[in-house]
Amino acid sequence: MLDPEPKQGTKRKKFPVSALPGYPPDCDHTHTHERRTTFQACRHLGQCTNTCPCVKSRVTCEKSCICSPSCPRRWRGCTCKREGKACTLENKCICAKANRECDVDLCHTCGAVEALDPKNRYNDAFSNNCCQNVALQRDMPKRTLLGRSAVAGFGLFVGEDVKGGVFLGEYKGEVITTEEADRRGKLYDRRGVSFLFNLNSNQVIDATRAGNKFRYVNHSAKKPNCYARVFMANCTHRIGMFARRDLVAGEELFFDYG
Ligand SMILES: [Zn+2]
Ligand SMILES: [Zn+2]
Ligand SMILES: [Zn+2]
Ligand SMILES: [Zn+2]
Ligand SMILES: [Zn+2]
Structure with a gap:
């Protein structure tokens, strides 16, 4: 896991x-x-x-x-001011520090409401100047492409240049209990491939059957260029994948499973 x-x-x-x-x-x-x-x-x-x-x-x-x-x-919620890129770890947003996305019902001053308004969804100039801590709820993944990996089997590649720290997409799958994950894990270990991902202490995401492209991100302990982070968004835990550094279109994505 x-x-x-x-x-x-x-x-x-x-x-x-x-x-x-x-x-x-x-x-x-x-x-x-x-x-x-x-x-x-x-x-x-x-x-x-x-x-x-x-x-x-x-x-x-x-x-x-x-x-x-x-x-x-x-x-x-937080009381961050809507100024430039609000609600980041750097500007000490309590929501971001507590591994939670901002909440439209609670965070009234940071621009979370406007950032999640469907009419602003495709407007990057707008979303760069308000709350940055709503990526999973906004659900605007970067372009990614599936291809033959340089390492093994399939891999996932970025299809556009992205800046470090930017949200790449959500790691999706079936939400199962840890007991079920232990059972399935034994089978997956025999096959030598597993897409189980701990969500919290009693739930695991299994991307084997009902996953998205992010399950194809390969492991690299030496040169990971993206990372995963679990957030609570609207009372639910979800996993976001983020760029660890600036990425150039065509680079294969790797993260450190360890
Ligand atoms: Zn904030
Ligand atoms: Zn907030
Ligand atoms: Zn916010
Ligand atoms: Zn109570
Ligand atoms: Zn309560």
Whole structure:
């Protein structure tokens, strides 16, 4: 199973466990997808107590929770200003730092609403000057082409020049449980090819049958030129693939499975 993390190319500072600024200290699993399960909203009125699933999982409450609107656990989005490229790790957007995409219902000042407005979807000049943290929801992948790999079998190639850090596309597939992934993994290991990708602590993406082109990105520990990152977008975990550096049209994509 794969669980890659960006190792270079991004100045990614992780929160120390237990510190999610502005939230109760027991929300420390919110941003660590590998330590939390898929989100299940709380279904009780009033305060969140020890029986609340959000408290039990050590995660923040989300907009779909029906606990008190004044619940201090509730994720409140960011307050970034819509200026140039907003909501990046470099400008310390709390959504970006917490591995979450901005939320049109919560992030009102960064331009997330405008960035996701269908009429701005194809306007790069517009989207370069507002919230940058909505790539999976905006779903505007870069041009990629399937071809004979320089390494083995098929590979995926960029079909246009792209800048470092840019969203290339989403790693899609069946969302299955970790138990089912363990079962399938044994079969895939025998065949010597596996497209399993850890999503969180109880779900795995299997791109074997219902995947997209990104499953053809080959492994390179030495020269990875893209990386995968798990985001929570609208209460769901999803995997985005990003350029690790500037890429030239025709380059084969590699990422470090390790
Ligand atoms: Zn609750
Ligand atoms: Zn909740
Ligand atoms: Zn922001
Ligand atoms: Zn935000
Ligand atoms: Zn934003």
